[in-house]
Amino acid sequence: MPNKPKAFDIVRAHIEERILDGSLDIGDTLAAERELATEFGVSRGAVREAIRALEAQGVVESSVGAGATGGTRIIRARTRALTRLLRLHVALADGRLREVVELRVALERSSATLAAASVTPEALETMRTLLAKMRGEGVDIETFNRLDTDFHVAIARAADNTLVTDLTIAVRESLRAPILVAEQGLSSGEYADFRGMLCEQHEGIFAALEAGDGEDAAQRIETHIRAAYSALPVLTAAPE
């Protein structure tokens, strides 16, 4: 005899099933917690635990109140859910930075290849602006990192793939804190050189995208990512 199924797992499984078979779609509202409880023959607490699990997966959202605003709805909060999940697992990975870097290379090579073929003038303009800001004076570390992230995300968006974009954001965000710590460990001169290298490489990637050369863009972005991480070897430690 297998384990007795948990009440909250029954509820979670039922709702997941209804999402998978399409009978629940984005925007739909679930029955009220009290109704779900009687429907499944469990307590309201069990229903709430199931909803918390689904919420962590980024597929539902709850809000109080009567009428249309209140209740639990099906949503798509994939970016948030993936980011949180990946961030925790990167923290637990314990010295597997290599794997994360390899994933970033895979994702961003793909984005660069596709973006080179379909990037719009507007997207190029956005990137150009970001590159200019990164070259600006008086840009502190955190701002620079944000601009850097935005540039990479802009490439992913130009590839017109929300899934890869979300993963790119999640990977990047998972490493934000440790990267910041590693950069702060550099001397002022080392950091200036590092930043200069990043800007130069970014501009090379941009030129390749503008020229529509996907293979060149992919190669450049791979080199860029590997260069950035090998310049910050302290990343393996990364406490607090």
Place this chain on the structure above:
Amino acid sequence: MPNKPKAFDIVRAHIEERILDGSLDIGDTLAAERELATEFGVSRGAVREAIRALEAQGVVESSVGAGATGGTRIIRARTRALTRLLRLHVALADGRLREVVELRVALERSSATLAAASVTPEALETMRTLLAKMRGEGVDIETFNRLDTDFHVAIARAADNTLVTDLTIAVRESLRAPILVAEQGLSSGEYADFRGMLCEQHEGIFAALEAGDGEDAAQRIETHIRAAYSALPVLTAAPE
């Protein structure tokens, strides 16, 4: 004044923080639910909701009983968490199969490239066995799909990257049900041709890996993935 923070979110955030800063690591046991409740000044129900969220993220696991066996522990259940999350979001994606295919291409090109450089004789032997079974007589659709998945996962494992492997599994698993439906929509002859094509391409990929030609392996696996999906165009619909 922003929204009043939810009790369960406070607890979740605290525990996540302790994972991120390294003070909680895999194998560690959390305080008992009743203790956490008093510690954070919330009810036990709120603590349980937080734990359910963390459980959905694949970082904790609970079991009953006194002593060392009972309690809530930090674990790494990344494969399960990623698979569930991605499966739900693929179901909600609504005609964005293209994005999933593109992600698969990115992941598996990376795996093929790396695997070609470092694959072990044992891993090659595993792959060879899978290929032989796929060529066998009397293999039903579901079994074939399982073998197919195993072959692709074997390549990811050979690339020695657990993160990419988990994502490969998650992507594949997210499409398992819809793929099965699509295949069952093919005529007997069409399906036989389809299967033959997959086997042939698998064998080509294997040969490239065995020869240590990463670029060839990557190109072949990309062609393989794209060919498989364009042979199953029904995938966009895919209701229950």
Place this chain on the structure above:
DNA sequence: ACACTCGAAATGGTCAAACCATTGACGTAG
């Protein structure tokens, strides 16, 4: 001294019953 048994204690799992705060809907007074 040892082995066995049984119960106490600690754990998560579950339920029931309340109360609160927020929000929209509806009816009513002006």
Place this chain on the structure above:
DNA sequence: CTACGTCAATGGTTTGACCATTTCGAGTGT
């Protein structure tokens, strides 16, 4: 017709209880 107020429905939260499972140790019998 508008404005206001009441009411009902929602999720958020707490309290308190009980159950099933599991360990650990005290007690007991040999």
